Amino acid sequence: MPVAAREASVYTGMTIAEYFRDMGLNVSLMADSSSRWAEAMREISSRLEEMPGEEGYPAYLSARLSEFYERAGRVVSLSGGLGSISVVGAVSPPGGDLSEPVTQNTLRIVRVFWALDTKLRERRHFPAINWLTSYSLYSGQLDGWYKKNVAEDFPELRNWAVGLLQKEAELQEIVQLVGSDALPDEQKLTLEITRMIREIFLQQNAYHPVDTYSPMSRQATYLRLINRFAINAAKAVENEVSVETIANMDLRNTLAKSKFEDNIEEILKNIAETMDKEFEALGGK
Missing domain, CATH: 1.10.1140.10 (Bovine Mitochondrial F1-atpase; Atp Synthase Beta Chain; Chain D, domain 3)
Structure with missing residues (x-):
C-alpha cells in the first residue's frame, strides 16, 4: 500500500464508522495496526523535511493519536439517535518493545490495554493475553x-x-x-x-x-x-x-x-x- 494511502486509511475507516454511528448504530472499528500508520506518518514527515521527534517520528505523533482515539465514544446525532464507536487499535512494536514511542503515546491515551504474550502463544494458550500486564481503567466504573x-x-x-x-x-x-x-x-x-x-x-x-x-x-x-x-x-x-x-x-x-x-x-x-x-x-x- 502506498505511504500516503496507509496514512489516510485510518481516517477513512473512522469516517465510515461515524457515518453508521450517526444512523444510530453501535460500531466497532479495528485499526490494524496503528504502528504501520505511525511509520507512514514518519516517512511523510521525513520527506517534508519536518523536525523529527523521538526515533524519527514526527513531533505531532501524540496529537494525531489523540485526535484519532478521541473520535470514539457515544454521541447523540443531529437526528436524535444514540450511536457509538468503539475503537480497538492494534499496536505492533518492533521486537515487542513496549517502550517505543507509538506504544507509550497510545498507553497515555487509552484506558484499556490487552498485552499479547508470545510465551502464551507458544504454550498454545489462547487468547494469548497476558493477565499481569493487561489492564482496564473502566473496571471500577463497571462494578455496579x-x-x-x-x-x-x-x-x-x-x-x-x-x-x-x-x-x-x-x-x-x-x-x-x-x-x-x-x-x-x-x-x-x-x-x-x-x-x-x-x-x-x-x-x-x-x-x-x-x-x-x-x-x-x-x-x-x-x-x-x-x-x-x-x-x-x-x-x-x-x-x-x-x-x-x-x-x-x-x-x-x-x-x-x-x-x-x-x-x-x-x-x-x-x-x-x-x-x-x-x-x-x-x-x-
Missing part, C-alpha cells in the same frame, strides 16, 4: 453494572482471581530455582488453583461450538465454583490431604471438561450441589 446484570459477587471474584494470578507469578520465580516439590502445601495449592483459573476460566477454544461463546453469567459461575473449590481445598490441606489427591479429584476434571459440553448449565449446577460432599469424602486427619 456487573453487580446488577451479572452477579452480585462478580467484582470480588474477579479481584480474588487477579490477586491469585499475581501471587502465582511470584511463586513461579521460586519454582524455577528450587522446583515445586520444595514448596509448602499451601503454595502448591495456590499453583493448582491458578492452573484451574488459567485452563478453565481464561483459556478459550474459538473453534468449539460451546466454548466460542461464553456469557458473563457463565463466567461468574465458573469463578464462583473455582473459588469454592479453593476454599474447600484449603480446608482439606489443613486436614493433611495432599495437593496431588485434590488435583486428581474427579470433580476437578469434570469442572475442566464441562466448558465443552452441550448441557453445561446442568453440569455446573450438579457440581455446585456435590462439591462440599466430595471434599468431605476425602477425609484427612
Whole structure:
C-alpha cells in the first residue's frame, strides 16, 4: 500500500464508522495496526523535511493519536439517535518493545490495554493475553453494572482471581530455582488453583461450538465454583490431604471438561450441589 494511502486509511475507516454511528448504530472499528500508520506518518514527515521527534517520528505523533482515539465514544446525532464507536487499535512494536514511542503515546491515551504474550502463544494458550500486564481503567466504573446484570459477587471474584494470578507469578520465580516439590502445601495449592483459573476460566477454544461463546453469567459461575473449590481445598490441606489427591479429584476434571459440553448449565449446577460432599469424602486427619 502506498505511504500516503496507509496514512489516510485510518481516517477513512473512522469516517465510515461515524457515518453508521450517526444512523444510530453501535460500531466497532479495528485499526490494524496503528504502528504501520505511525511509520507512514514518519516517512511523510521525513520527506517534508519536518523536525523529527523521538526515533524519527514526527513531533505531532501524540496529537494525531489523540485526535484519532478521541473520535470514539457515544454521541447523540443531529437526528436524535444514540450511536457509538468503539475503537480497538492494534499496536505492533518492533521486537515487542513496549517502550517505543507509538506504544507509550497510545498507553497515555487509552484506558484499556490487552498485552499479547508470545510465551502464551507458544504454550498454545489462547487468547494469548497476558493477565499481569493487561489492564482496564473502566473496571471500577463497571462494578455496579456487573453487580446488577451479572452477579452480585462478580467484582470480588474477579479481584480474588487477579490477586491469585499475581501471587502465582511470584511463586513461579521460586519454582524455577528450587522446583515445586520444595514448596509448602499451601503454595502448591495456590499453583493448582491458578492452573484451574488459567485452563478453565481464561483459556478459550474459538473453534468449539460451546466454548466460542461464553456469557458473563457463565463466567461468574465458573469463578464462583473455582473459588469454592479453593476454599474447600484449603480446608482439606489443613486436614493433611495432599495437593496431588485434590488435583486428581474427579470433580476437578469434570469442572475442566464441562466448558465443552452441550448441557453445561446442568453440569455446573450438579457440581455446585456435590462439591462440599466430595471434599468431605476425602477425609484427612
